Amino acid sequence: MCEACGCSAHPVGAKDRVTVEVLGRLLDANDRTAADNRAHFDDHRVVAFNLMSSPGAGKTALLEATIDALKDEFRIAVIEGDLETDNDARRIRARGVPAIQITTGSACHLDAGMVHEALHDLPLAGLDIVFIENVGNLVCPASFDLGQHRNVVLLSATEGDDKPAKYPVIFRAADLVLLSKIELADLLGDFDAGRAERAVRALASAAPVIPLSARKAVNFDLWQAWLRGEVAAIRAAQSTAHRAHEAHHDHHHRTAMA
Amino acid sequence: MHELSICRALVARLEAIAREHAARVSEVHVSIGPLSGVEARLLRDAFPLACAGTAAEGAALKIETAPVRVRCRVCGAETVATPNRLLCAACGEWRTDLLSGDEMLLRRAILAIDDDPPMRENVREPSHV
Numbered sequence: 327m328c329e330a331c332g333c334s335a336h337p338v339g340a341k342d343r344v345t346v347e348v349l350g351r352l353l354d355a356n357d358r359t360a361a362d363n364r365a366h367f368d369d370h371r372v373v374a375f376n377l378m379s380s381p382g383a384g385k386t387a388l389l390e391a392t393i394d395a396l397k398d399e400f401r402i403a404v405i406e407g408d409l410e411t412d413n414d415a416r417r418i419r420a421r422g423v424p425a426i427q428i429t430t431g432s433a434c435h436l437d438a439g440m441v442h443e444a445l446h447d448l449p450l451a452g453l454d455i456v457f458i459e460n461v462g463n464l465v466c467p468a469s470f471d472l473g474q475h476r477n478v479v480l481l482s483a484t485e486g487d488d489k490p491a492k493y494p495v496i497f498r499a500a501d502l503v504l505l506s507k508i509e510l511a512d513l514l515g516d517f518d519a520g521r522a523e524r525a526v527r528a529l530a531s532a533a534p535v536i537p538l539s540a541r542k543a544v545n546f547d548l549w550q551a552w553l554r555g556e557v558a559a560i561r562a563a564q565s566t567a568h569r570a571h572e573a574h575h576d577h578h579h580r581t582a583m584a
Numbered sequence: 585m586h587e588l589s590i591c592r593a594l595v596a597r598l599e600a601i602a603r604e605h606a607a608r609v610s611e612v613h614v615s616i617g618p619l620s621g622v623e624a625r626l627l628r629d630a631f632p633l634a635c636a637g638t639a640a641e642g643a644a645l646k647i648e649t650a651p652v653r654v655r656c657r658v659c660g661a662e663t664v665a666t667p668n669r670l671l672c673a674a675c676g677e678w679r680t681d682l683l684s685g686d687e688m689l690l691r692r693a694i695l696a697i698d699d700d701p702p703m704r705e706n707v708r709e710p711s712h713v
Contacts, residue, residue, distance in 0.1 A: 343610070344695040346601055352594050352614065352622075352688045435586050466586035469621040469688070494668040495621040527678045530654065530670040 356470055359438035363445065363473025368567060370450040373560045374458060375553075376472055378496055379480035380489075381462030384506040384540060386414045388480065388549075389457055391540040393421040395550060400454040400557070405444045407436040407461045414459065424448065435466035438473055455557065464489065468496035475560045476501040483510045483517040490525035498529045502552055508537040508544055587626040590688070591634035598693055602639035607695035609640040617650050618667045619686040624649065652685030 351357055367374045377385045386406075393402055403424040406414040415427035426444040428436060441458060448456065458474060460467040479500035481489050484507060490497040497503065503526055511517040523535040534552060538545045598609045612631075616624050624647045631645045654665045656672035657680060663673035665680070672680050 342697050344605060344607060344697060346605065346693045346695060348597075348601070348690045348692055350597070350690050352590055352597075352690055354690075355593055355596065433589070435589075437589065465621065469586055469590070491668040495619055498619065498670075525668075528669050528671060530678055530680045530682070532679070 353469065353471075356438045359442055360471035360473040363438055363441055364475070366445060366450065367456065367473065367475070368564045370453070371561055371564050371568070372450050372453050372456055373476075373557045374456045374472075374474040375556075376458045376460060376467075376474035376477050377480065378460045378464075378467045378477060378500075379462060379482070379506075380464045380485060383462070383480040383482040383485065385459050385462070385480055386417055388504070388506065388538075388540045389418060389459065390421055391543075391546065392457075392549070392553070393418070393423050395546065396553070397421070397423060401452055402455045402457065403448050403453050405441060405448070405456060405458045407440070407459060409433070409461065430461060434461060434463050435470050436460050436472055437470045441472045455553075464493040464496050468493075468499050476556055478502045478504060480504045480506045481522060482507040483514060486516075487518050487522040488525060490522065490529060494529050497526055498531055500526075500531065500533045501556075503533050503535045504549065505535065505537040507539060507541075509539040509542045511537075587622060588630040588634060590622055591627065591630040594631075594690060595634045595638050595640050597690060598640040598643070599638055601693050602695060605695050605697070607639075607697045609643040609693050610696040611644045611646065611694035612640065613646045613648065613691040613693075615648050615650060615687045615689040615691055617685040617687040618652055619682070620688040622688055648691075650684040650687055653683040654680035655683055656680050 379385055389404055396402065404418045406418065406425055406427045407430060408414060408427070409430055409432065412427040412429070415425040418425035426447050428440050428444055430436065430440065436458065458472055477499050479497055481503060483505065505519050505522055508519065511519070519537045526533060526535055536545050536548050538549055540546070594614070598612065602609050616622050616627065627647065628645060635641045635643060652665045652667055652670070653662060654670050654672065655662045656675060656677050658677040659672060659675045661672055661674035662683060665671065665673065670680055670682065671678050
């Protein structure tokens with residue numbers, strides 16, 4: 327196998343024309359960096375959540391309320407992605423937890439390399455949860471693995487309940503869908519949470535769909551329960567992997583000494 | 585417009601392949617599924633920009649699209665679906681697994697060797713034996 331390109335077959339073809347069979351993901355380099363990020367989180371038993379939505383769906387407001395509710399239970403930090411300004415990071419820091427702002431310039435999504443850079447500035451050893459607030463965009467962030475353990479996609483009541491049908495790629499990637507600003511649904515009169523959930527199921531997704539208001543505390547307990555459950559499940563997997571890793575090391579040391 | 589980012593990643597990969605074979609890239613074959621999140625038309629527009637000044641400059645981009653297909657977890661039927669309606673076409677069940685349609689793959693690169701003939705065999709030998 328070639329070292330540089332990873333092709334499975336050696337070049338075949340005419341002398342002046344060589345075909346190299348590759349069959350690799352286009353975003354192979356991003357995927358590898360994402361795997362490094364995930365391993366880095368796992369080494370520190372940190373659970374990472376990637377929050378995605380269109381701009382203004384309430385990601386930062388959700389995080390503010392979540393930090394207020396859970397900061398005595400979990401040590402939380404936030405990585406904020408925006409094209410410009412550190413407004414969101416400042417809002418998070420005002421809640422008393424560390425926040426790193428990534429400004430992407432004109433880039434419409436975070437990628438694994440940007441998150442990797444941000445991790446240099448985060449003291450992972452003292453953390454339980456890292457929330458990554460992606461750039462507000464229902465298209466581009468879906469294609470880039472960041473190294474997160476779970477994806478949370480927000481759909482606000484003002485956007486319309488057919489968004490999962492219009493943006494299937496991102497909603498298909500969701501491990502949880504939050505129907506945010508649900509307190510506005512009555513006022514709007516045309517947002518149907520049931521229809522939004524059916525649109526998610528039509529994507530063959532079993533992700534829970536929770537109508538939620540961060541500001542009015544509607545179903546906030548369901549969101550917290552989901553978070554606690556996922557943190558426990560991911561940490562259990564991290565512990566198992568860690569023990570296997572230690573056993574592996576131990577074995578190697580003993581072999582070396584023998 | 586993340587297609588430009590994706591093209592840059594593709595070109596970086598092509599440059600590595602071209603370097604290894606001391607050649608330039610004349611043709612690239614990729615598979616882009618309707619559920620990959622990548623728009624083939626935008627990819628086609630962005631590709632020449634990302635290639636400018638690289639070993640892939642002027643390369644032809646061939647894009648193949650796999651259909652969206654699902655296998656039903658209940659009745660087992662394998663049927664064609666659409667990106668936002670991944671239901672089983674046989675029984676209507678929503679619990680299905682995607683068989684194809686989300687690929688974003690570099691399949692193969694066709695290289696044009698510029699060097700004179702005696703060099704070729706040396707270049708094509710794996711360097712890491």
